[in-house]
Amino acid sequence: MRNIQNKEFEKSSMSSIAIVDYGMGNVGSVRNALSLLGAKARVTMQSDDFEAASHIILPGVGAFADGMRELRERGLIDILNREVRDKNKPFLGICLGMELLGSDGVEGGTTQGLDYIRGSVRRFLIDEDAFRLPHIGWNNITTRNAATLFRGIGTHDFYFVHSYILTPEDERDVSATCDYGVVFAAAVERENVFGTQFHPEKSQKAGLAVLRNFLNYHAQ
Amino acid sequence: MLKIRVIPCLTIKGQKLVKSVRFAEHRNIGSYIAAVRVFNVRDVDELILLDLDAHSRGIERWLIEEVTKECFMPVTLGGGVKTIEDVQQLLSAGADKVSMNTGALERPELIREASERYGSQCVVVSIDAKQEGDQWNVYKNGGVISAGKDVVSWAREVERLGAGEILLNSIDRDGVMEGYDTELIHAVAQAVRIPVIALGGAGIPEHCVDAVRAGASAVSAASIFQYTQATPQMIKAALKNAGFPARD
Numbered sequence: 364m365r366n367i368q369n370k371e372f373e374k375s376s377m378s379s380i381a382i383v384d385y386g387m388g389n390v391g392s393v394r395n396a397l398s399l400l401g402a403k404a405r406v407t408m409q410s411d412d413f414e415a416a417s418h419i420i421l422p423g424v425g426a427f428a429d430g431m432r433e434l435r436e437r438g439l440i441d442i443l444n445r446e447v448r449d450k451n452k453p454f455l456g457i458c459l460g461m462e463l464l465g466s467d468g469v470e471g472g473t474t475q476g477l478d479y480i481r482g483s484v485r486r487f488l489i490d491e492d493a494f495r496l497p498h499i500g501w502n503n504i505t506t507r508n509a510a511t512l513f514r515g516i517g518t519h520d521f522y523f524v525h526s527y528i529l530t531p532e533d534e535r536d537v538s539a540t541c542d543y544g545v546v547f548a549a550a551v552e553r554e555n556v557f558g559t560q561f562h563p564e565k566s567q568k569a570g571l572a573v574l575r576n577f578l579n580y581h582a583q
Numbered sequence: 584m585l586k587i588r589v590i591p592c593l594t595i596k597g598q599k600l601v602k603s604v605r606f607a608e609h610r611n612i613g614s615y616i617a618a619v620r621v622f623n624v625r626d627v628d629e630l631i632l633l634d635l636d637a638h639s640r641g642i643e644r645w646l647i648e649e650v651t652k653e654c655f656m657p658v659t660l661g662g663g664v665k666t667i668e669d670v671q672q673l674l675s676a677g678a679d680k681v682s683m684n685t686g687a688l689e690r691p692e693l694i695r696e697a698s699e700r701y702g703s704q705c706v707v708v709s710i711d712a713k714q715e716g717d718q719w720n721v722y723k724n725g726g727v728i729s730a731g732k733d734v735v736s737w738a739r740e741v742e743r744l745g746a747g748e749i750l751l752n753s754i755d756r757d758g759v760m761e762g763y764d765t766e767l768i769h770a771v772a773q774a775v776r777i778p779v780i781a782l783g784g785a786g787i788p789e790h791c792v793d794a795v796r797a798g799a800s801a802v803s804a805a806s807i808f809q810y811t812q813a814t815p816q817m818i819k820a821a822l823k824n825a826g827f828p829a830r831d
Contacts, residue, residue: 388701391677395652424674425702459702471699491776495800497704497747499778501586501628501830520586520830522657524679524704524747543585565657565679567626 380404380578381416383443385433387423387459396564400575408437413446418453418578421460422564427484427527428471430459440477447479451555454479455577458525461551461558465529479556482531489544497526502541504549504561510538512550512557512576519569521549521561528560555580586830587822588628588801589791589815591808592782593618595662596635598646602805604758606711606726609635612809619653627815628830629657631682631750631780631803633709635725637663638685644676651677659707659750665689670697674705682750684709685723688730688737691744698745707780708741709750710734712767719767726754734767735774742775749775750803753783760786760806765797772798788813788821795827 380397382390384406397404397420404420405412413419421443423430434440447454456464465476468484476484487496501520506513521541528547531537541549541560551558557577563570593615594601600615615632622630632650637643642663651658660673661682670693673681681701687694687708698706711726712719712734719734730737738749751771753764763784772779778800785791785804794802807813819829 388674388705389677389679391651391675392654392679395677396655399655424679424705425700429700495776495778497777498585499704499748500588500801502584524657526703526747562657562679565655567655 379416380418380420381413382406383419383421383434383439383460384408385423385430385437385439387425387430387433389424390422393420393422393457393564396571396574400571400578402578408439410442413442416446416452417581418455419443419446421454421456421463423457423459423463424524425459426471427459427462427468427476428474430463431468431474431476434463443477447556453555453577453580454557456558457564458560458562461560462527462529464551464556464558468527470527480529480531480536480551480553480558481533482529482536484527484529486527487543487545487547494544497524498543499524502543502561504539504541506539506550507537510550511552511580512538512559512573514576516569516572516576519566521559521563521566521569523561525560529558584828586628586828587795588780589818589822589829590629590631590780590801590803591622591627591815592631592633592803592805594633594635594805595646601635602758602809606754606757608758615650616653619650622815623653623655625815627656629659629801630654631659631661633682634660634662638724642669642672644672647673647676647678661707661709665693667693667696667700670701674701678705680705680707680748682707682709684711687741688721688723688732691740694741694744694746698747703745703747706746707748707750708746709752710737710741710771711752711754712764713754714764714767719770722754735770738771738775742777746777748778748780750780750782756784758806759784760810762786762790763794763797763802765793768794768797768799786811788818791818792821792825792827795822796825
């Protein structure tokens with residue numbers, strides 16, 4: 364890919380995104396946001412589409428156990444392992460999609476995750492009288508300086524809707540934190556694997572900037 | 584810090600944007616698409632869109648999609664939600680959250696089914712409250728029929744069934760623009776630990792501050808944006824003045 368000189372071709376090949384179709388919620392808004400950025404995106408569960416894609420996005424809302432079951436039943440786990448683990452394709456998990464990057468989750472019964480980021484997914488452990496759950500709305504994040512997803516983005520509010528959080532075992536995997544009764548991972552990144560607990564596709568300008576940074580990332 | 588949300592509420596009837604007073608006298612106030620575009624430009628925190636005809640004629644997917652493809656903010660869709668298939672239909676048409684009201688009163692298990700399948704965070708239960716004597720009663724079918732339930736106990740029940748948020752609408756204050764029913768908001772916000780969105784009564788930005796003081800996690804409003812010069816930004820400025828966090 365690196366030695367292709369034709370800029371037009373490079374541009375279009377860079378921006379072919381496969382959005383994982385596994386029946387978990389609102390994928391339309393992710394596609395809308397990507398098309399606003401001029402990227403070509405396809406909502407799919409076909410192996411060929413993932414093979415052809417330059418970037419893969421795993422969106423989703425819902426319970427951890429349901430998400431993993433849907434991925435498994437549609438044969439998507441093997442496809443993702445091949446494209447993300449073996450071929451190092453840039454991969455972004457959003458909300459439930461970020462939680463599924465973890466090793467295990469408990470929502471809907473203890474279930475193994477994709478295990479791309481070592482760590483467990485648990486319900487917020489906070490004083491629920493002071494901090495209502497779900498954590499819904501706009502909250503500001505603190506980003507790690509070298510984080511790929513937050514390049515050129517200062518302090519901004521992002522839109523969250525969740526009751527569960529992924530806590531990476533290796534703190535270096537955390538690219539941004541947020542404070543809601545407890546400081547938790549708002550975003551993760553480890554090589555070609557990225558995740559945001561917030562919804563960039565719903566976070567207006569700052570969210571689009573995060574998605575643009577993801578699209579501009581190319582595995583080494 | 585989590586910000587207090589300011590959420591314009593749009594109601595659609597006869598394919599027009601309408602605004603009611605005490606759930607009656609629905610007045611046509613123009614195009615809902617134009618309204619969505621204005622709120623897009625203003626980067627509002629969220630939007631609530633309720634299709635008042637959906638209860639009788641069913642959910643019109645084209646109408647929903649017409650709106651959601653214009654929405655670059657989180658959107659809650661409601662109207663006519665009676666089954667888990669309806670929830671799925673609205674989510675796949677672009678809703679981030681789905682609001683249910685009469686459907687949940689007639690079959691409360693719908694709340695559990697939707698929250699187990701799609702997560703509590705996308706299940707909003709809308710409660711239409713009317714003060715009768717010294718308590719608030721729940722009404723259904725667009726505020727027409729008493730559901731025979733007390734608002735505070737119904738709020739506790741929807742939380743227990745898995746609702747992620749309560750959209751608390753005062754029938755008495757709807758369209759009146761003289762302030763939210765802060766006692767109602769306080770009673771419900773005290774009774775549950777999920778966020779409560781207050782609706783019904785905002786006429787000036789300070790009314791929204793009162794609703795937040797009473798315990799609302801978010802304020803929703805309609806008339807104030809249609810009939811006055813006030814914008815969501817002005818309400819947030821009032822919230823910040825009063826010491827509450829709001830998004831710039």
